[in-house]
Amino acid sequence: MSIRSALGFVELDDVKINIIDTPGMSDFIGEARAALQVAETAILVVDAVDGVQIETEKAWRYLTENNIPRIIFINKMEKERASFQKTIDNIANNLGAKVAPLCMPLGEGASLKGIVDLVDMKALVPKADGKGVTVSDVPADVKQQAEGHRNALLELAAEGEDALIEKFLDGGELTVEEIRRGITAQLKAAKLHPVICGSSLKSIGIRNLLNVIKAFVPSPETGREYNGHGMGDREAAKKVQCKPDQPFAGVVWKTYIDQYAGRFTYLKVVSGELLPDVEVLNSTRNAKERISKIYTMIGNKQADMPKITCGDIGVVVKLEKTITRDTLCDTKNSVVLPLVNLPNPVFSYAIEAGKKGEEDKIGQILGRITDENPTITYAFNAETKQTVLSGMGEMQLDMILKSIREKNKLEVVTSEPRVAYRETITKKAEAQYRHKKQSGGHGQYGEVYIRVEPLPRSGGYEFVNAIVGGVIPRQYIPGCEKGFKEGLEEGVLAKFPVVDVKVELYFGSYHDVDSSEMSFKIAGRQALKKGMEAAGPILLEPVMEVDVFVDKDFMGDILNDINGRRGRVLGMGAKDENDSAGLSVVKANVPLAEMQRYSIDLRAMTSGKATFEMKFSHYDPISGKIADKVIEERKKMLEDESNK
Known part of the structure; x- marks a missing residue:
C-alpha cells in the first residue's frame, strides 16, 4: 500500500512518459489530487x-x-x-x-x-x-x-x-x-x-x-492552455500556454523534506522552460526563490537534468518559501495558477508532548509535515486550550505520530479534541451596572444601562449607541463598547464565546472627576453579564454538513446511524448526473460532537465500502442533559487549567 506519490519515467522510442504512482486510500487523497493537477x-x-x-x-x-x-x-x-x-x-x-x-x-x-x-x-x-x-x-x-x-x-x-x-x-x-x-x-x-x-x-x-x-x-506540447490569474488580483484572468518560447510558469504538486538532504520540490512546467542557476518568483506568496540544480526522480533516486521544458516534470532542491500547490513563474511575467481543490479534514486528535520541554520539537516536525501535505493541519485552539492535529483519517494521523515516536524518539499523547461551543441569548432583557470605587484620592465611577436582544443565527455582534443628552460623555462610549466586547468573550453558562447578540447602550451616569474609560469598560462588561443572565442564555453547538458516499446495500444502516447521532438527513441520491449507478450519497447535518470518530465507525459499519466528506455548516441550540454535560465538563476543564 502506497501512502505517498512517487515519480518515475520511461523513455519509449523518442517519447518520455512521466508516471506518478499515487495512493488509493481516502486517508491519503491529498497526494493523489495534487498529482492529478499536473497529469495529462x-x-x-x-x-x-x-x-x-x-x-x-x-x-x-x-x-x-x-x-x-x-x-x-x-x-x-x-x-x-x-x-x-x-x-x-x-x-x-x-x-x-x-x-x-x-x-x-x-x-x-x-x-x-x-x-x-x-x-x-x-x-x-x-x-x-x-x-x-x-x-x-x-x-x-x-x-x-x-x-x-x-x-x-x-x-x-x-x-x-x-x-x-x-x-x-x-x-x-x-x-x-x-x-x-x-x-x-x-x-x-x-x-x-x-x-x-x-x-x-x-x-x-x-x-x-x-x-x-x-x-x-x-502530448502536453500540443499547446495546451492553462487558466490562471494575476498576482494579488484574482479577477484579472491570465492564460499560459504550453510552448517552449513562452515565459516560464510551473506548479508545485509535491514537497518532500528529508531530515538530511533537505527540501525537494516537485513541479510541472506548464509554460516555457526552467533552467538551473536562475531566480524565479513564487507568485502565490510574492517571494523570490533561487533555482540551483534541477533533477529528475525515479522513486527516491535522483539524476541531473539540464532543464525542464514545458509539459515535463522535475525536482528542485532547497527552496525556502515554496510548498505544495504554489506557482513558480518568471519574475517579469507573473501568473498564479489555480489551486487544486482539497477536501476538508475529517478526523482529528488533540495532541500534547509526553515530556515537558518537547513541545517545540514536535511543533517543528509537524510544521514540516504540513508543508509536505496540505490535507494535514496543525494549530493551537485558544478556545479549547488544545493543540489539534487534523487530517483525512485515523490511519494517516497514526502513521504521522508513529513516525515521530520512532524516528524522532519523541512521545506524543493523543486524546479526543474538545468541541468549540458558543453561547447566545433567546430573549430581550435590560440591565444596569454602576462601577463605583472611592477610597480617597482619584476614584472610579461609571454607570451604564443596556438592552440586549438576540440576533439571527450568524448575526455576530451589533452595538447601538442610543445615548442622548450627554448622560455618558462621548469620550467614554468606546470604553463601554470595549467592555461589551470583553463580556462577549466569556458567556455566563460555561465561559464559551458569545455570539448573535445586539447591545444597545441607552442611559447612564458619570462623575466629573472619577469617571474614566476604564471605569466604563468595567461597567459595560458587568452590565452585559447581568443582561445575558436575564436574557435566557443557551449553548450552541457546531453542526457539520456531511456527505456520505455509500453502496446502496448499506443505506439503511447509514440512515439509522445518522439519526442516532442527532443528525438530520437532508437528502439522498446521486451527487450529480455523472455519478455512478452503484453509489448513493446521503446528505445530512450532524453535530460535530457526534462526528469525532465517524471515520472509524463508518469503516467498521460498511466494511470499508463508504467514505464521507464534511464541512462546517452552522450552530444549533442544545439543552437538557446534553447541555448540562457540556457545562460540567467545561467547568472541570477550566478548573484543571487554573490549578496547573
Missing part, C-alpha cells in the same frame, strides 16, 4: 476479481468533476476467478462509464499467457526471459471473439469525428491511424475511456499500456 491523463487500476471499489468510485467522481481524461487498466488477470468481461460490465454499470476495450486477454486466471491488441489485431505474449514480447497473429481459437470486440471498437472510434462516422456508416474499414485518431479525440474530451488489461505480477500487458499512452494520450 489518469490511469485507473481496477482489480479483475474485486472490480470497482468505493475508492475507485470516489476517484472516478473526482476525475469526472475535473474533466480529466482517463484510461482503465484491468489488473490481476492471473488471479483465480478473474474475468475480463465481468469487470468491463462492472465498470460500465458502477461508474456509468463509456468504455472502449483496446485489447482482450489470452486466457484468464492460471491460463493467462498474453493479450490480443484489438487495434493492430496481433497477439502479444511475453518472452520466457522476460525481455520483450513475441508478436504473432491472433490464435484461431479466439479470433472470432477478437473480431467481435474489434467491430465494437471501430464503431466507438468512428464517433470521434464526423468524417469517420460517415466512412463507417458507408461500410468503409477504418485504418489503424483513423482508429487512433477517433479514440484520441474522445479520450482528450474525457468522453470515452480506453480499457486495457494484463497482469503486473507477470508483466503481461505492461508494454501495451506504454504503447497505448504513447499512441493515444495527447
Whole structure:
C-alpha cells in the first residue's frame, strides 16, 4: 500500500512518459489530487476479481468533476476467478462509464499467457526471459471473439469525428491511424475511456499500456492552455500556454523534506522552460526563490537534468518559501495558477508532548509535515486550550505520530479534541451596572444601562449607541463598547464565546472627576453579564454538513446511524448526473460532537465500502442533559487549567 506519490519515467522510442504512482486510500487523497493537477491523463487500476471499489468510485467522481481524461487498466488477470468481461460490465454499470476495450486477454486466471491488441489485431505474449514480447497473429481459437470486440471498437472510434462516422456508416474499414485518431479525440474530451488489461505480477500487458499512452494520450506540447490569474488580483484572468518560447510558469504538486538532504520540490512546467542557476518568483506568496540544480526522480533516486521544458516534470532542491500547490513563474511575467481543490479534514486528535520541554520539537516536525501535505493541519485552539492535529483519517494521523515516536524518539499523547461551543441569548432583557470605587484620592465611577436582544443565527455582534443628552460623555462610549466586547468573550453558562447578540447602550451616569474609560469598560462588561443572565442564555453547538458516499446495500444502516447521532438527513441520491449507478450519497447535518470518530465507525459499519466528506455548516441550540454535560465538563476543564 502506497501512502505517498512517487515519480518515475520511461523513455519509449523518442517519447518520455512521466508516471506518478499515487495512493488509493481516502486517508491519503491529498497526494493523489495534487498529482492529478499536473497529469495529462489518469490511469485507473481496477482489480479483475474485486472490480470497482468505493475508492475507485470516489476517484472516478473526482476525475469526472475535473474533466480529466482517463484510461482503465484491468489488473490481476492471473488471479483465480478473474474475468475480463465481468469487470468491463462492472465498470460500465458502477461508474456509468463509456468504455472502449483496446485489447482482450489470452486466457484468464492460471491460463493467462498474453493479450490480443484489438487495434493492430496481433497477439502479444511475453518472452520466457522476460525481455520483450513475441508478436504473432491472433490464435484461431479466439479470433472470432477478437473480431467481435474489434467491430465494437471501430464503431466507438468512428464517433470521434464526423468524417469517420460517415466512412463507417458507408461500410468503409477504418485504418489503424483513423482508429487512433477517433479514440484520441474522445479520450482528450474525457468522453470515452480506453480499457486495457494484463497482469503486473507477470508483466503481461505492461508494454501495451506504454504503447497505448504513447499512441493515444495527447502530448502536453500540443499547446495546451492553462487558466490562471494575476498576482494579488484574482479577477484579472491570465492564460499560459504550453510552448517552449513562452515565459516560464510551473506548479508545485509535491514537497518532500528529508531530515538530511533537505527540501525537494516537485513541479510541472506548464509554460516555457526552467533552467538551473536562475531566480524565479513564487507568485502565490510574492517571494523570490533561487533555482540551483534541477533533477529528475525515479522513486527516491535522483539524476541531473539540464532543464525542464514545458509539459515535463522535475525536482528542485532547497527552496525556502515554496510548498505544495504554489506557482513558480518568471519574475517579469507573473501568473498564479489555480489551486487544486482539497477536501476538508475529517478526523482529528488533540495532541500534547509526553515530556515537558518537547513541545517545540514536535511543533517543528509537524510544521514540516504540513508543508509536505496540505490535507494535514496543525494549530493551537485558544478556545479549547488544545493543540489539534487534523487530517483525512485515523490511519494517516497514526502513521504521522508513529513516525515521530520512532524516528524522532519523541512521545506524543493523543486524546479526543474538545468541541468549540458558543453561547447566545433567546430573549430581550435590560440591565444596569454602576462601577463605583472611592477610597480617597482619584476614584472610579461609571454607570451604564443596556438592552440586549438576540440576533439571527450568524448575526455576530451589533452595538447601538442610543445615548442622548450627554448622560455618558462621548469620550467614554468606546470604553463601554470595549467592555461589551470583553463580556462577549466569556458567556455566563460555561465561559464559551458569545455570539448573535445586539447591545444597545441607552442611559447612564458619570462623575466629573472619577469617571474614566476604564471605569466604563468595567461597567459595560458587568452590565452585559447581568443582561445575558436575564436574557435566557443557551449553548450552541457546531453542526457539520456531511456527505456520505455509500453502496446502496448499506443505506439503511447509514440512515439509522445518522439519526442516532442527532443528525438530520437532508437528502439522498446521486451527487450529480455523472455519478455512478452503484453509489448513493446521503446528505445530512450532524453535530460535530457526534462526528469525532465517524471515520472509524463508518469503516467498521460498511466494511470499508463508504467514505464521507464534511464541512462546517452552522450552530444549533442544545439543552437538557446534553447541555448540562457540556457545562460540567467545561467547568472541570477550566478548573484543571487554573490549578496547573
